Amino acid sequence: MTTCPKPENLLEQLRAFEIFADVSDAALKWLIDNSTYHCLEKNEYFVRSDEPVHHMQVVLTGGYVIRRESKGRKREMGVWEAPMVAGLLPFSRMTTSAAEGVTTAPTSLLQLHKDHFTEMVNQSYPLTQALVGVMTNRVRDFQQMQLMDEKLMALGKMSAGLAHELNNPASAMIRSAQELHRHLQQTPERIKALFKMRVSDSDVDKMNDVLFERIAAKQLKPGEDLSLIEREELIDELQDWCEDHDIKDCEEIVDTLIDWGFESEHLDLLAKIVTGPSLQAVLWWLEASLTTESLVDEIQTASTRISELVTSIKTYSHMDSDPSMEFIDVHEGLISTLTMLKFKFKKDKSIGFRKEWDRTLPFIKALPGELNQVWTNLIVNALDALEGQEGAQLTIRTYKQRENLCIDIEDNGPGIPADIQSRVFEPFFTTKGIGEGTGMGLDIVRRVLERHSGSIGMESEPGRTCFRVCFPL
Template sequence: MSDISLLKKVPVLRDVPDDQLQWLLDQSQTSHYKPGDYLFSKGDEIDKLQIIVEGEFSIKIEQNGEFRSVATMKEGDLTGNLPYSRAGSAFGYADASAPSTVISVHKDKFKEMIREHHELTTILVHTMTSRVREFTKQQQQNEKLVSLGKLSAGLAHELNNPASAMTRSARELKEHLSLLPENFKNVISIRMSDEQVDHVNDLLFKKVEEYGSRTLSLSDRSSQEDEIADWLEDRGFEDGYEMADVFVEFGFSEEDMDVISENVSEKDIPSVVGWLYSVMTTEKLVIEIEDSAERISGLVTSVKSYSHMDKSSDFGPVDIGKGISTTITMLNHKLKQKQITADLDIPENLSQITAHPGQLNQVWTNLIDNAIDAMDQNGLLKITAEENLEYLIVHIIDSGSGIPEEVKSQIFDPFFTTKGIGEGTGLGLDSVARIIRAHKADISVQSEPGKTDFRVCFSKNNKSK
């Protein structure tokens, strides 16, 4: 083939001198592909520059026997080996989705190209660096989306629980307060001395102050509710059991109820007990609303800490323990779903390291999320940290089935995953390894059935930027 018009259709080659394009064409082999034909397959050596001059290819990766499309190469795209490239073997498959034509040049011709054809070499090297930059940018974006996907569903669940509780308590409080005008009529009709009022008030304030400080067994609570319900029904209350639940929750016993009857006339007992019930119900609902608001506020604080929304993206002093604890909070829904126990053994006085906080949170998210996925119900997740004069070491240990020996060497490879389509992208541990390298740190794994230990080792003298 002597016509260079096909190469002129490739955008990055348009400004290359014709004689250099002719040389490229003279060294090339032209191949034609029907739909479904493979340009390359997983594991094939990347030893040729390939220029797609017509058609289209879909790049796919395999996950547990299923294929997932990750990119498309169209007319004018370059793939394969390029000058100074260190590419080894293909990580996936490229099959033609339309009739396609590809011009290929073996890497053996690159030395002559570099020596004799500088414009062509410059264009191809620039193409390679741009490709690496774009791939890295896309990979980082994918990693962020993966991390967001892991956290968003659980975060929505974690926020929905206290929000629903707050809405429910607010609705009950509104209904309860609507009854106050009627209760007020009963209260103002009460005839009690100041001393009697003080006795009742002191008892109430004591119970409110102690609210939540004691825990009853189910049988003890049931027994006390029965006693107080009987006490109330003996005095004409029709909803004795409903009221007894609130009195017992605030720590009232039958003896406390007798204290009330000793200081209140028989005709005023319904009004006084009704007033006590009203005050405690209001207090209980307000406390529930306050607790829910604090839970939501705590989750928002964790999100801000996790994403470092209030801080720059530069390297700086990082508290490893705080980052891991925040990540545990963000993944708490998954721990609860599997009833996994999280055991954190991280010293409070652990030294800070120089790191990028957001990137380290991605590391903890991927390692902890993988550990949770690896375990069955009622597993144990143990996270420890230790340090010496030179290094700070974090261990993330799960009680799962372990990593098969035959795949252990591949777990940090891009797109490698043992999970099915939709369950994992294969970018998690690749992302972890890349971030760890950027921090001049080290990651290793030891695995056997019942114990997999990911060990992350940071230099305390790291000056990464």
């Protein structure tokens, strides 16, 4: 900043300022006489961050851009052009500059030291009043800028969180749709075998009764999962039954039958209706119908979850219109989430699942869609930790602890290193590779639970990691 001789037309230049419209010529001459005149080139600093501020600046020509550092990066807060007043103002409590100013063009200004502010009040009340008005407008403008900045940051977090949350159901829909397409391509060959059968209408009704009875039973008890040992025993039982009845490639249909609660007694009912090659065709028809039902159900569950997420994000962006919570059974949300994540268990069949659920627990008041986000993030994190591990086990436990309803999501994976355990709930903190995780999952969990007056704790060591969610009853 260079000190230059004062031009003769300074009074005319000050008269161009709207804020000085009611200020007398004598007061403006006093301002000129007690100020120094400075010239700056383009891209020259006239103020730096954290620099002490002692002067008021009346910018006559040119202008400058204000930049502020945030998290290691400089952001432009706006461009100010002449004619304008900047720097320290009367009655302002500013002591240091919170940002840096760099000229955008050759600039000239008058600079008045703060030691003259008391004299200014005595010299001209209208001049002082005009400058206090500038300070008031400046505070309002910076508050609006800060509010907008906070809104943009919230929008960024919300967008990252929504992208993170939509990924699971969208991926589930794509996989289920692809599997359904592949499955339907096989159907014509199996239908040919059905066409060759000669079955009466009453026998068709009996077979449909067996099918619909199993579908209805599954819908009534969607969460009745078998333990790993129970499932293996039932697989052996059904494979033995298929061998006894000369059914080929039975391993391709046994898993589907077990998923829908079939036991050997249900297959005996079918064997009484049809025999020989026709029994093989009926079982393939049964498997095709049930698989189609499963895939459509998974697509419906995933699409419902996307709808819930969109509703949740609308709720998040309109915090003043509080949605009505409802009393829910936490187990229903867990079941829905496990259904949506079923593909992960199929992908890595080495992962065992154990549930220790107390179905007598009371309902809690909550937003079901938001709690589903909690279960999805915690279960996906646990499954990722278990991927490829021999003897992997996921355990979900529900119980009452004092006056709290608690849910444990526990895995026997390698654990979380002690030096980063304190950071796992930080937004954007992730140990996953680029493109594999946003670091938003546990931050979303924390914020959702705060909204529900719930809490989350974590215990982790090699061989056991447990996230515990609790709701006050």
